[in-house]
Amino acid sequence: MMNEYGGPDVLALAEPELAEPRPDEVRLRVLAVAVNHLDADLRSGVSRMDLRLPHVLGREIVGVVEAVGDAVVDRRPGDRVLALPNTPCGRCERCLAGRANLCPRADMPGITRWGGYARHAVVAGRGLLDIGDLDPVLAASTPISFGTAWRTLYSIGRLAPGEWVLAPGAAGGLGHAVVQLAKLGGAHVVGLVGDPAKADFVSALGADAVLSTRDDDWPQRARAATGGAGFDVIVEHIGGDVFEAALGTLAPTGRMVVAGGHAGEHPRLDVIETFRNEYELRGSRSQRPDEIARVLALVAAGRLSPRVDAVLPLADAAHAHRALAQRRVLGKQVITP
Numbered sequence: 001m002m003n004e005y006g007g008p009d010v011l012a013l014a015e016p017e018l019a020e021p022r023p024d025e026v027r028l029r030v031l032a033v034a035v036n037h038l039d040a041d042l043r044s045g046v047s048r049m050d051l052r053l054p055h056v057l058g059r060e061i062v063g064v065v066e067a068v069g070d071a072v073v074d075r076r077p078g079d080r081v082l083a084l085p086n087t088p089c090g091r092c093e094r095c096l097a098g099r100a101n102l103c104p105r106a107d108m109p110g111i112t113r114w115g116g117y118a119r120h121a122v123v124a125g126r127g128l129l130d131i132g133d134l135d136p137v138l139a140a141s142t143p144i145s146f147g148t149a150w151r152t153l154y155s156i157g158r159l160a161p162g163e164w165v166l167a168p169g170a171a172g173g174l175g176h177a178v179v180q181l182a183k184l185g186g187a188h189v190v191g192l193v194g195d196p197a198k199a200d201f202v203s204a205l206g207a208d209a210v211l212s213t214r215d216d217d218w219p220q221r222a223r224a225a226t227g228g229a230g231f232d233v234i235v236e237h238i239g240g241d242v243f244e245a246a247l248g249t250l251a252p253t254g255r256m257v258v259a260g261g262h263a264g265e266h267p268r269l270d271v272i273e274t275f276r277n278e279y280e281l282r283g284s285r286s287q288r289p290d291e292i293a294r295v296l297a298l299v300a301a302g303r304l305s306p307r308v309d310a311v312l313p314l315a316d317a318a319h320a321h322r323a324l325a326q327r328r329v330l331g332k333q334v335i336t337p
């Protein structure tokens with residue numbers, strides 16, 4: 001629980017009263033909750049999203065249903081479920097138009113309500129996916145990283161077999177999902193890492209080549225890896241210099257899909273190159289429930305493997321946030337309360 005914004009140490013253990021679910025909610029006994037960069041941003045107060053304090057973080061929650069609100073007819077105690085990070089309202093114009101990821105009234109554990117850094121979590125009864133006998137740690141590692149990878153590569157990027165993908169931040173939560181999902185779809189992938197020590201990990205995920213941004217000529221080498229043609233899809237979530245250089249490695253009509261930008265939220269955009277090459281620049285926000293269901297099924301089938309960097313007790317939440325800040329994490333960290 002956090003009582004104020006600040007560094008990792010504002011995350012403190014507490015024993016809040018056990019909450020009863022309202023009619024449209026269920027209470028979960030939390031089995032696993034994944035740690036996200038967004039959690040750290042919410043904690044430090046730089047996320048541009050206001051929290052009601054005290055607050056409990058935790059967006060990717062897997063648990064066992066232990067209490068069911070009267071209006072929830074399709075859930076029973078004992079169900080093993082993943083709670084969607086964003087449960088759309090299902091009624092607004094955007095939801096009805098198939099753009100549920102943009103729902104302005106989405107229910108978001110860890111943001112609009114208390115999340116899963118806890119032994120118990122009350123969540124929306126409509127926003128649950130069955131996980132069957134899938135390992136809760138793997139299930140919790142899936143929705144945001146792999147759901148976003150699916151959305152950026154396929155729903156928005158329209159990636160086709162044989163095309164080339166550039167994956168900046170390829171050793172992180174989103175990046176390692178992009179590499180795997182792009183390879184699964186028959187694409188060629190160049191992974192980009194900061195620390196060259198992470199290159200072996202990215203190669204093992206199936207990347208055709210791995211480059212380090214510490215080499216100034218990485219954009220030339222990346223383009224050379226494609227045979228000179230450039231990339232068809234780039235899933236960009238670094239920002240700053242990487243955004244600017246990556247744009248120049250696109251093939252004509254290439255798609256750059258933006259899902260983050262911590263290293264610089266206001267990069268320069270080469271307008272001339274953008275229109276001459278008919279580049280597409282698109283943002284990607286959260287995930288639709290069907291996108292998460294797809295990747296969850298692929299994880300359950302063993303076709304995708306979320307890399308779990310560490311499984312930690314609740315008391316080590318601050319430690320997990322420090323590891324993220326120091327860029328020491330390969331894949332995902334998961335808390336098992």
Ligand SMILES: [Zn+2]
Pocket residue numbers: 088089090091092093094095100103104105106
């Ligand atoms: Zn809606």
